[in-house]
Amino acid sequence: MSRDALLVMDVQQAIVERFAGVESAVGYLPRLRSTIEAARAADVPVIYVVVGFRAGHPEVSGRNKTFSAxxxxxxxxEGTAGTAVHPEVAPQPGDIVVTKKRVSAFAGSDLDMVLRANQVGGLVLTGIATSGVVLSTVRQAADLDFRLTVLADGCLDADAEVHRVLVEKVFPRQAEVVGSEEWVKGL
Incomplete structure (x- = not known):
């Protein structure tokens, strides 16, 4: 029997700080914290996905425009303050933390192995940014045949219009898109 897991992606200190001035960021962390707490209370596994590199970044090619900077x-x-999950939504005992090396939660990580070992067949996606980790993970997870739910207000993007287009037009082709409250009520 497969179950769902809540993915909390790229909600790291350095990333959250970059979104501090974004209007849609107001209330984001408290809403995400409530969603995480509800998942834990319903025995839904909470899996944090973070981006992290070895000292000197040997995993990063100079040809990779996104990461070479x-x-x-x-x-x-790895181990620097900016890579830590934001303390307002920090992992608790029993939560799993997966480190990735690219935009998708699956790229350069053992996420697929962790999901399959825990009999997870459905993913509930949250994270920063909608046009980055969420989009890339939706695409790859769909190709891997996971059931997908995107929490529209559990995702954050610097561009409100890009976020809107993704959650209203792109994601519904591969995922159910709902608000956090609606998802929590269904637990």
Whole structure:
């Protein structure tokens, strides 16, 4: 029998700080915390996905436009403050933390192995940014035949219009898209 898991993706100190001035970020962390707490109370596994690299970023090619700028700054080196999950939604005992090396939660991580070992067949996606980790993970998870739910208000993007188009037009082709409250009521 398969079950669902809640994925909390890229809600790390350095990423949350970059979204501090975004209007849609108001209330995001408290809403996400409530969703996480409800999942735990319903025995839905909570899996955190974070981006992290070894010191010196040997995993990053200079050809990778997205990540190559991180090499110079040293950003997201494992163990640095910016890579930690934001304390307002920090993992608790029993939660799982998976480290990825690219945009998708599956790329360069053992997420697929963790999900299959825990008999997870459905994913409930949250994270920052809607146009980054959420989009990439929806696409890859759909190709891997997972049942998908995207919590529209559990995702955050710097561009409100991009977020709207993704949750209203793109994601519904591969996932159920609902609000956090609606999902929590169904637990």
């Amino acid at each position: 991180l090499v110079q700054s040293g950003a997201f080196a």
